[in-house]
Amino acid sequence: MATPDLEAVHSAREATGSAAWRFAADLLAHADVRLNGTREWDMRIHDPHVPERVLALGNLGLGEAYMDGQWDCDRLDEFFARVLRSHLDERIDPARLVFHALKARLMNRQTTRRAWKVGQKHYDIGNAFYEAMLDRRMTYTCGYWSGGAKTLDEAQEAKLDMICRKLGLQPGMRLLDIGCGWGSLMQFAAERYGVSCVGVTISKEQAALGAERCQGLPVEFRLEDYRLLDEKFDRIASVGMFEHVGPKNYRTYMEVAQRCLADDGIFLLHTIGKNRRETTPDAWIDKYIFPNGELPTIGQIADASGGLFVTEDLHNFGADYDRTLMAWHANFEAAWPRFEAQMGERFYRMWRYYLLSCAGAFRARDIQLWQWVFAKQGLRGGYRRPALG
Numbered sequence: 001m002a003t004p005d006l007e008a009v010h011s012a013r014e015a016t017g018s019a020a021w022r023f024a025a026d027l028l029a030h031a032d033v034r035l036n037g038t039r040e041w042d043m044r045i046h047d048p049h050v051p052e053r054v055l056a057l058g059n060l061g062l063g064e065a066y067m068d069g070q071w072d073c074d075r076l077d078e079f080f081a082r083v084l085r086s087h088l089d090e091r092i093d094p095a096r097l098v099f100h101a102l103k104a105r106l107m108n109r110q111t112t113r114r115a116w117k118v119g120q121k122h123y124d125i126g127n128a129f130y131e132a133m134l135d136r137r138m139t140y141t142c143g144y145w146s147g148g149a150k151t152l153d154e155a156q157e158a159k160l161d162m163i164c165r166k167l168g169l170q171p172g173m174r175l176l177d178i179g180c181g182w183g184s185l186m187q188f189a190a191e192r193y194g195v196s197c198v199g200v201t202i203s204k205e206q207a208a209l210g211a212e213r214c215q216g217l218p219v220e221f222r223l224e225d226y227r228l229l230d231e232k233f234d235r236i237a238s239v240g241m242f243e244h245v246g247p248k249n250y251r252t253y254m255e256v257a258q259r260c261l262a263d264d265g266i267f268l269l270h271t272i273g274k275n276r277r278e279t280t281p282d283a284w285i286d287k288y289i290f291p292n293g294e295l296p297t298i299g300q301i302a303d304a305s306g307g308l309f310v311t312e313d314l315h316n317f318g319a320d321y322d323r324t325l326m327a328w329h330a331n332f333e334a335a336w337p338r339f340e341a342q343m344g345e346r347f348y349r350m351w352r353y354y355l356l357s358c359a360g361a362f363r364a365r366d367i368q369l370w371q372w373v374f375a376k377q378g379l380r381g382g383y384r385r386p387a388l389g
Contacts, residue, residue, distance in 0.1 A: 024051035031086035033079060040075040041082055047071070058089075063284030063357075067349045076353060077326065080360025127209045129343075130182075132335035133328050137184040138213075141240035141270060142321040142369045147389030152327040155320070158389070160188040165386040166313070166373055167235045167266050169193040176200075176233040176260060178226050179241020183210035183219060190217040198233070200224050226256055234262050242271035242301075243293050250296065250304035258308040258376065267309065267374040272321070273297060274367055289354050295367060309374035312383035318368035325359035 025035050034042045035051075043050075047070035053061040065071055073079045134140055135156040143155030144162055163185060169175065171194030177186050180199025183206075189195050196218035201207050207221045214221075226241075227249075236257055245253045257267050274295040281294045298314075305311065332355065336348060361367050373383060 020051040020055055021048070024054065027088055028083070031082040031088060033082055041073065041078040043079070044072045045070070058283060059285075060283035060287065063288065063350075063353055066353050067288075067346055069345075069349070076356035077322075077329075077359040077363065080357045081363040082360075084361055084364035084366040127182075127205050129335075129339060132338065133331045137187065138182040138209075139184040140181055142272075142317070143324045143327075144317060144388075145320045145323050146317055152324070152331075155324065155327075156184070157188070160185055161192070162386075162388060163237055163239065163268055163270070163371070164189050164193050166371065167237060167268055169195050169235060171195065173234040174198070174232075176229070176236045178229070178236065178238035178257070179244070180206075180210065180221065181240070182206050183214050183221065185237060185239055186210075186219045187214050187217060190214070190219055195235075198222065200226055200229065227252060229256055229260050231260060232262055233260055234265050236261050236265065236267040237270070238268070239270040240272075242269060243295055244290065245296075246292065246294050247296070247300060250300055254304045254308050257374075261376060263376055264379075265376070266312075266379075269301070269370075269372040269374065271296060271301075271370055271372075272318075272367055273301070273370050285354070288350055298370070301370075301372065305372075305374060309376060310378035311372060312375050312379060313371075313373035313385050315371045315385070316368050318362055318365065318370075321362040321369050322359050325355050325362065329355040329359070 021035070028035065028043070036043070036045055045051075047065070047068075050065050050070050053065050053070075055061075057064070130138060130140065135143070135152045137153075137156060137160070139156040139160065142159065143149065143152060144159035145155045147158050147162075149155035149158050167175070169189055173193075173195045175186065175189055175195045175197045177183075177197060177199040180186060180201050181203075183197075183199055186197035186199050190197055198220045199210070200222045201210070202223070202225065204223060207223045211219075211221045238257070242253070261267050272295055274297055277297045277299055286293065302311070329352070332351060340348065362369075373385075375383070
């Protein structure tokens with residue numbers, strides 16, 4: 001994008017929205033971000049109406065303005081880390097976004113009919129695209145870097161092995177993977193731990209490629225909603241799916257896991273989470289990336305699991321998601337020339353904004369990554385988390 005004519009931009013600014021510009025500049029100053037500054041994390045404004053658009057529509061306006069090429073930033077990840085760490089959202093009148101907030105709180109946006117939307121909009125955009133962005137096993141969740149991993153492949157293998165060890169997998173066990181993606185966990189568990197696996201997903205593309213990648217292994221993919229499950233398994237894992245369940249369905253989700261888990265079994269839940277219960281879903285993420293998604297809090301998960309499970313362990317390694325997202329972004333940028341003609345500039349800006357804004361959110365510790373270990377009645381003698389490195 002060409003460098004803006006700053007004189008023209010400033011003139012138009014004063015004519016059309018100087019009050020909004022001043023308010024935005026003052027607000028961003030709390031995060032040490034400048035409008036038309038020269039540092040990597042500063043905003044470069046190409047359209048003088050950007051401040052008004054953002055103040056009117058919040059995160060949705062900010063993201064759409066970026067997709068439309070109305071502003072740029074060399075380090076979006078650092079821009080968002082600074083903005084979120086400074087809690088600028090608390091300085092804007094929430095009444096501006098009241099409709100979105102009410103819709104999120106009053107509606108069940110994750111009904112059995114609506115649940116398939118995220119598969120169609122996000123996960124079914126093309127397997128080749130995800131193969132280029134992800135690790136060799138196509139693991140679309142946070143890697144575990146804290147044990148000394150140096151590459152994305154190593155971080156994802158470390159995470160998969162950690163899950164298998166937390167579950168105490170043994171040869172001959174039967175594992176259910178709720179929201180199995182392309183089957184990376186099932187493939188790893190079958191190969192390394194000798195278990196048979198059943199995975200459910202709402203993505204046709206994931207199920208098709210996953211079955212192909214797991215040929216010859218005791219792994220079954222099912223294209224179905226988790227609420228239909230009703231059979232017993234020795235172990236259950238759910239990695240990066242709970243974010244699509246929605247608060248009105250948390251209890252139902254836990255009831256499904258409880259009825260499907262053997263009495264002496266272990267259930268591991270791996271999910272992104274938020275710090276405060278009263279916040280609403282990000283309107284831009286909801287519209288363009290994960291329709292109908294919503295992050296849970298620790299309290300909501302505890303409420304939903306109460307009386308059904310004993311919480312044996314809770315592990316937060318959300319800081320590792322920053323590095324995972326930056327690795328995905330590097331792969332995405334390197335592979336983009338292969339997809340540019342098919343997907344176009346607006347998709348490129350959307351996807352770049354998605355990956356880097358999320359990296360910034362984890363860097364700011366605005367959102368977390370938790371692994372919960374549950375048992376029905378509590379494990380006799382207690383649970384011992386395996387050494388993680």
